[in-house]
Amino acid sequence: MTSPTVLISGLGSIGLRHTRNLKACGIQKIIGYDPNKERRLSFETTMGLESCDDFEKGLEKKPDLVVIASPNLFHVQQSIAAADHGCNLLIEKPLGTNQDSVPRLIQTIEEKNIFAHVGSNWKFHPAFTKMKQLICDGKIGVVFSSRVHGGYWLPDWHPWEDYRTTYSARKDLGGGIEFDAHELDAITWLLGPVNSIKSMTTNTQILEIDTNDLAIACLKHDNGTLTTIQMDYLYPVYRRKYEIAGTKGILEWDFNSGLTLINKDGETKHFPEEKIDDLNEMYVAQTQHVLEGIKGLTPPVTSVKDASQILDLQIKISRT
Template sequence: MVPGEIYSHNEIKRYSRKSQVRLSSPGVTRRIWIGDMKFLIAGLGSIGRRHLRHLVALGQEDILLYRTHRGTLPDDELSGYPTETDLSAALNHKPDAVIISNPTSLHLNVAIPAAEAGCHILLEKPVSHSLDRLDELQAIVEKECGHVLVGFQFRYHPGLHQVEKVLSGKQIGRPISFRAHWGEYLPDWHPWEDYRRSYSARKDLGGGVILTLAHPLDYLGWFFGEVEALWAFAGQLSDLELNVEDTAEIGLKFVNGVIGSVHLDYNQRPPRHQLEIV
């Protein structure tokens, strides 16, 4: 079997279950054969380490780490893995796939060289903190025939799959409006570090509540299609010591006529994430 290719259930049953990944997408569940691949993980904060644990759980053993050693977590979990501190040296190991989980503003510094090297890419959301160089990444990916997956994992949430099923089946009629609300208290996210040092709190690293809690903006597009118009108010409104927005109120109108709003904040205790559709 060829790594990365999609196979039928019967084809996969003829092979070991060791390296199968079960993926759910709108209306379909499928298995993708990973096979023996070399993985490079760039960025070993809490999310990068979660990706590492998932690869190990899937039976993957050929894993390389690219690190700058600027993280705030202990290194015990990472001992024993080959590590490079230079990206060119890391890519010289010829990884098949690169997982990019470093701070948002640094994503493309890894993604573009990885794409040039012909690697498949799992890129944490958002793709970047600005639109600069996105056309460059797209052109390279198209030329090298690589695959890029952005980590909007809420598209695999069983509850949201049920919402999509209800909407597409018109079980509640034609949707008219929505209200998405997501509030969290930023200092509670990483108890082991000063929240002011986290990428979510720093403009230079691509932080801010709109980029960090962008999942509703993605799944609303999944449900309702393209956005026709929007308005937004956002700012640093709380007493948290940040140089990014901690509160945002965003209004959206979709091409199909659905209207609604998204509220995002770093200030709410206890946290709450909910969606209402009328």
């Protein structure tokens, strides 16, 4: 394949991140789509790239890869439209907000034999790949429990825009912390599929939004491990923490302090090499993986079928 043509659907912050990273990886032919005229003009000016005001017009350009970075509500239908045209896919998380058309998407991907990866940038973070390696190698023994927390203060997430207008704050765009958080995807990748879930959600009214801003869930994995997860838009400081306990030791990862292994004897091993200062590195690694994938050189790290299982959990949480 010559240098691929890429269509970016959605020119918000994540769409622009993907654009910058694709350009950094040497991709020159990138087309942006967004229904918002101001975003299109900004994209053309700052990126020096072409944009269009209609998604179908973008597909008529015959892109090799379509990046779905639109609000959650549009992910599945836009992915189906792109797959119908034979385009490879990078779909931002979550896969969607319901399962209604997911089987059709999976069928089209299989029939067209296209590469489709669902956004899962933390799986490309060196601390997460190290945790998975240590767990698989039995370094902490038989894993029996984990505790996970992902939280941040929503108004600080994109300080350049009114958080109340973003998709996260709006039910009509498929927002809500249960759909926004990465933690369900990451912990099932680390510890395996989930067969039972109990959860509670709430809109605390602390923020002026109509979506859930706090969710707490207890998961039972197929291997019997129990996980508790807190996801929220409310923490006054950015918080992302994992604690995974096994019969031989404990893995602790904190966004600020990095990865630590504590064994039964209390001995502690730090992994400073697994801490990165620029989180965009994991997004670049994901971009490189996708570009390899559309050449047929590697499978998706998170397939649509994988993401569909996470969507099941997200839907169950949203209904509590």
